[in-house]
C-alpha cells in the first residue's frame with residue numbers, strides 16, 4: 001500500500017494517521033478535512049470552552065513527524081471505487097485524490113429543527129465560540145433536548161447567568177440514552193441549578209424570537225440551542241457502492257462492504273471508523289453506532305491494522321462520560337437488553353450509581369461522582385463475568401466479580 005487518504009479531521013481521523021505510522025506504514029498519507037482547523041477535541045466544547053475556561057482544544061500531534069499532508073478546509077464530495085483491493089479516487093474540493101487505502105472518518109453532524117429562526121447547534125469550535133459570546137447574563141436561552149449536550153449547555157448557560165429553559169419531548173431527561181427510570185433521577189439537577197425543565201413538550205419549529213410548540217403556544221427566547229442528536233455524515237458516499245445504513249456498515253475490524261444489503265462483499269482497502277461507522281460487535285452480536293470519544297480514540301488502532309492487512313478486532317464495551325450540573329456522570333457497557341436495574345446508593349446523595357444486570361451478569365453501569373466504581377465495573381463488564389447482585393447494591397463494597 002503506497003497511498004492512503006484519511007477523510008475527516010476529527011479525533012478518529014488523527015488517530016488513524018498516528019496508528020498507520022506507528023504500525024510501520026511508510027507510504028504517502030493525506031488527511032482531508034472540511035474544517036479549516038487542525039484536528040481538535042470536541043468534549044471540551046460544551047464544557048470548558050462554553051464556560052470560558054479554554055479556547056483551544058487542538059489535538060497534540062506532530063504533523064511533520066507523521067509525514068502527513070493536511071488538506072484543511074477541503075471537503076470530500078464523492079467516491080469512485082476501482083475493483084476490490086485496487087483502491088479508487090476521492091473526489092474533493094481540492095481535486096481528485098487517488099488512493100489504494102482509504103479511511104472514512106467523517107463523523108456526525110447535528111440534526112436541526114424546521115423553521116426560519118436562528119438555531120445554534122454545537123459540533124465545532126467555531127459554533128462553541130459563537131454560542132459562548134451569546135451566553136450573556138440575563139439572556140433567555142432555550143435549549144431543545146435534555147440529552148447529554150443539552151444538559152451540558154444548560155450547565156454552562158446557567159453558570160454564565162442566563163435564564164435557561166430546557167424543552168424535552170420525552171417525559172424525562174436522557175430517556176433515549178439511559179432509559180426513563182434512570183433519566184428521571186437527573187431531573188432534580190435542573191431545578192437545583194436554576195434551570196427550568198419542561199418535559200413532554202414537542203417543538204414544531206424555530207422562529208425568530210423562540211419556539212413554536214407542536215400543540216400550539218410558544219416559548220420566547222433570545223437564543224435557541226438545538227441538541228436533539230446527530231447523524232453520521234454519509235452523503236458524499238452515496239452512489240459509491242459501499243454498503244450504507246444509518247452509518248457506514250463495517251465488520252468488527254472496520255472493513256467496509258460493497259453492495260446494496262448485507263451480506264455483501266468485504267472491501268478491505270476501505271475502512272470506516274468513529275462516529276460515522278456502524279461496526280459489528282462480536283461482544284453484543286449486532287452492529288453498534290457509538291458516538292463516543294473513547295471509540296474515536298481507540299478504534300482507529302484496529303482500523304489501521306486492518307487496512308494494512310493485519311488481524312485485529314475491536315471488541316470494547318462502549319464508554320461515555322458527561323459533566324453536568326457540577327457532577328461527573330460516567331456510563332460503560334450496554335443495557336439495551338438487560339433484565340433489571342439495581343441502585344447502588346441513594347440518588348438524592350451527591351454520589352451514587354445504578355447497574356444493569358441480566359441474571360448475575362453485569363451489563364452496564366452509570367455512576368455519578370463514583371469514578372472508582374466505573375473503573376472496577378468496566379473491568380468486570382469487559383471480562384463478561386458475573387457479580388453478586390446483593391453485594392453490588394451496597395456502595396461500600398467494591399464492584400468485583402462474584
Ligand code: FAD
Nearest residue numbers: 008010011012034042043075076107274275291292293296
Ligand atoms: P468528528 O469529531 O465529527 O470529526 C469528523 C470530521 O470530519 C469533522 O471535522 C468534519 O468537518 C469532517 N468532515 C465531515 N464530512 C467531511 C467531508 N465530506 N470531507 C472532509 N471532511 C469532512 N463524547 C464523550 O464520550 N464524552 C463527552 O463528554 C463528549 N462530549 C461532547 C461534546 C460535544 C460538544 C460534541 C460535539 C461531542 C462530544 N462527544 C463526547 C462525542 C465525541 O466528541 C465524538 O464521539 C468524537 O468527536 C467523534 O470523532 P470522529 O472523528 O468520529 O468525528
